[in-house]
Amino acid sequence: MRTxxxxxxxxxxxxxxxxxxxxxxxxxxxFADAWQRQPAAAALSERQRAVAAQRExxxxxxxxxxxxxxxxxxxxxxxxxxxxxxEVGLVLPLWLPGERSGSWxxxxxEADALAGRADALRLQLxxxxxxxxxxxxxxxxxxxxxxxxxxxARQLRDDVARRFAAGDLSKADLNQAExxxxxxxxxxxxxxSLLANARYRLESLSGKTADAASVVSEPExxxxxxxxxxLRELQxxxxxxxxxVELARLxxxxxxxxxxxxxxxxxxxxxxxxxxxxxxxxxxxxAGPRQDAxxxxxxxxxxxxxxxxxxxxxxxxREGAAIGLQLAAARRQLAAAExxxxxxxxxxxxxxxxxxxxxxxxxxxxxxxxxxxxxERALSRARIALAQGISQWRQSLGLxxx
Numbered sequence: 001m002r003t004x005x006x007x008x009x010x011x012x013x014x015x016x017x018x019x020x021x022x023x024x025x026x027x028x029x030x031f032a033d034a035w036q037r038q039p040a041a042a043a044l045s046e047r048q049r050a051v052a053a054q055r056e057x058x059x060x061x062x063x064x065x066x067x068x069x070x071x072x073x074x075x076x077x078x079x080x081x082x083x084x085x086x087e088v089g090l091v092l093p094l095w096l097p098g099e100r101s102g103s104w105x106x107x108x109x110e111a112d113a114l115a116g117r118a119d120a121l122r123l124q125l126x127x128x129x130x131x132x133x134x135x136x137x138x139x140x141x142x143x144x145x146x147x148x149x150x151x152x153a154r155q156l157r158d159d160v161a162r163r164f165a166a167g168d169l170s171k172a173d174l175n176q177a178e179x180x181x182x183x184x185x186x187x188x189x190x191x192x193s194l195l196a197n198a199r200y201r202l203e204s205l206s207g208k209t210a211d212a213a214s215v216v217s218e219p220e221x222x223x224x225x226x227x228x229x230x231l232r233e234l235q236x237x238x239x240x241x242x243x244x245v246e247l248a249r250l251x252x253x254x255x256x257x258x259x260x261x262x263x264x265x266x267x268x269x270x271x272x273x274x275x276x277x278x279x280x281x282x283x284x285x286x287a288g289p290r291q292d293a294x295x296x297x298x299x300x301x302x303x304x305x306x307x308x309x310x311x312x313x314x315x316x317x318r319e320g321a322a323i324g325l326q327l328a329a330a331r332r333q334l335a336a337a338e339x340x341x342x343x344x345x346x347x348x349x350x351x352x353x354x355x356x357x358x359x360x361x362x363x364x365x366x367x368x369x370x371x372x373x374x375x376e377r378a379l380s381r382a383r384i385a386l387a388q389g390i391s392q393w394r395q396s397l398g399l400x401x402x
Contacts, residue, residue: 055111
C-alpha cells in the first residue's frame with residue numbers, strides 16, 4: 001500500500017504550473033463552450049449591426065430621412081366650377097452646426113463601448129467559470145482520495161480478517177478495521193455527492209460533459225493584458241457620456257427644415273394651369289428647459305463614469321496586491337505539505353512493516369494510516385490552491401483562460 005496515494009496523485013493531479021506545450025487547456029475549451037452559450041454572445045452580431053447603422057446614419061447628408069408632401073385642393077364638393085390646386089413638396093431636415101460630426105463621434109464611441117462591453121462580459125464569465133472549475137477540481141480531488149482511502153481500508157480489513165481467522169488478532173481488532181472501512185465508505189459517499197453537484201454546475205455553464213481525463217492549470221501570466229477589460233469598458237462608457245454631453249449642447253433646438261415645393265393651380269374649368277415654385281426654411285425655437293435637462297443628465301453620466309474608472313482602478317490594484325500575497329502563501333503551504341506528505345509516507349511504510357511483524361498494534365496502524373491520508377489530502381489541496389491562485393491572478397490582470 002505504500003504507493004497507493006502516490007499512484008493516485010500521478011493519475012488525478014496532473015496540475016502542472018505551466019500550460020501544455022501544444023493546444024489549449026481543458027479550462028480554455030470549457031470557456032469557449034460557455035461563451036457560445038451566453039445570450040450576450042448570441043446578440044452581439046445584431047448589436048454590432050445596430051452600431052454600424054448608427055454610424056451610417058451619422059454620415060448621411062440630412063439629419064433625418066427626407067419627407068414628401070402631397071396636397072390637393074378642389075371645389076368638387078361645393079361650387080363645382082373646376083377649380084383645382086395640386087402641390088408637391090420635398091422636406092429636408094438639416095443638421096445643426098457641428099451636429100453631424102458630433103453624431104459621428106458618438107457613433108464611434110458607441111462602437112468602442114460595445115467592444116468593451118463584450119470584453120467585460122467575457123471576463124465576468126471567465127471569473128464564474130474559473131470559480132466553478134476549481135470547485136469541481138477540488139471535488140474531484142476529494143472523491144479520488146476517498147476512493148483510495150476506501151481501497152486501503154478494505155485491503156487492511158481483509159488482512160485483519162485473515163489474521164483474525166488465523167488467531168493472530170482479536171475480534172476487537174477486526175471490529176476496528178470494519179469500522180475504519182465503514183467510515184471511509186461514508187466519506188466516499190459524501191465526496192461523490194459534492195462531486196456530482198460541482199460537475200452539474202460546470203456542465204450547466206459549458207453545456208458539455210466535464211472531461212476528467214486530464215487537468216492542466218493555466219500558465220503563469222507574463223504581464224497584464226493591454227488595458228484591463230473592465231477599465232476599458234468603463235472608459236468607453238465615459239467617452240460615450242462625454243460625446244453625449246457635447247452633442248446635447250449642440251442640439252439646442254430641433255433640426256431646421258428646408259422645403260422645396262411646386263404648386264399647379266387652375267381657377268376654373270377651361271382655364272389654363274399655372275405652376276409656381278416655393279423654397280421655405282423652418283427654424284425651430286430653442287428647446288429651453290428640455291435642453292438643460294438633457295445636458296445635465298448627460299453630464300451626470302459622464303461624471304459617474306469618470307469616477308467609476310478611478311474606483312475600479314483602485315480596486316484592481318488592491319486585488320492584485322492581495323492575490324500576490326495569497327500566491328506567496330500558497331507556495332509556502334505547498335512546500336510544507338510536500339514535506340509533511342514525504343514524512344507521512346515514510347512513517348506509513350515503517351508501521352506497515354512493524355504491523356506485519358506484530359511489533360505494533362492495530363490502533364497505531366490506523367492512526368498512522370489516517371495521518372498519511374490527511375497529509376496526502378493536504379498536499380493535493382495545496383496543489384489545487386496554488387493552481388487556483390494562478391487562475392485568480394490571471395483574472396485580476398484581465399486575462400482570459402488559456
